[in-house]
Amino acid sequence: MEIRIIEDFDQELLDKLVELETRTFRECGLSKWELVPLIQHGKLIVLFDDQDPVGFLELMNDWDDEDTAYLYALAIEEDYRNQGLGTKLIKSGMELLIEDGYSKASLTVDPDNEPAIHVYKDKLGFEKKKHENDVYGEGVDRYYMELDLAEYAKNKDNDFMKIAS
Template sequence: MDYEIRVITEYSQQLLDELIQIEVDAFGRGGLNKWHLVPMINHGRVFVIYNKDKPVGLAEVLRDFEDSELVYLFGLSIRREYRNQGLGSKLLEYILQQLREEGFDKLELTVAPDNQSAYSLYKSKFGFEKEEYRPKEYGRDEPRFVMKVDL
């Protein structure tokens, strides 16, 4: 299949609906909605991976106000039927390269401790290191590992 990655700067309601559905399928109630996604597009970066013209995955990144060399990966999700094909890795590789070219030094993310497949992927394939454990990152019963990689 022929995949293309684009940074979204313009959007239609249809595109927003498709991206939001990918997020909700991946993260449930923690997925983005239009009130989150539009500011991410306008003030952060939203990377979308397409199969032809169909969006099959996305990732959102934000700059850190406290550390101008740090970028935070807010989320990365792939449409269910496209998972386990290496598309998440392809998308993350693209993002890492773009951030390096733009002069950033570090990328940080959080991952649920029970999401061992994501944790292992970030650590073994991309070299992320666990920085800390936050037992209540998103409130009660929402623990996360903070992971970081030097670019």
């Protein structure tokens, strides 16, 4: 397994990433038209098993607070779930954000997604900041969560995968 930041890509890799997006998020997955700008203007960190992408973390800058990065999406291929890979991928992303000078990371999560909330809150130290109703339509609520990266850096357990250069 290897984690890489995607900066250069070919159509084959882009197709594989779109397929992973679609399998994970169905009709809400990103298309090529959305992934390319994310690669060029955000951060796309991909977990590879050999040459196949099996997970990713999508990060972008928060325009309202330039010291905050927003975790746009996390996905792990179904056969690779429940092995701690998503947690390690996020930890690798947090290391990158610290290196890049960010002070906070934020995300949103479905209030019913208890496994994800457990990882974000209990394993990584994210705090719930607010609960908003109907964010993506009626009945589609979100918790807004935030992580102080300085606190995270003090308490981290170093159980992350180094990003390949």
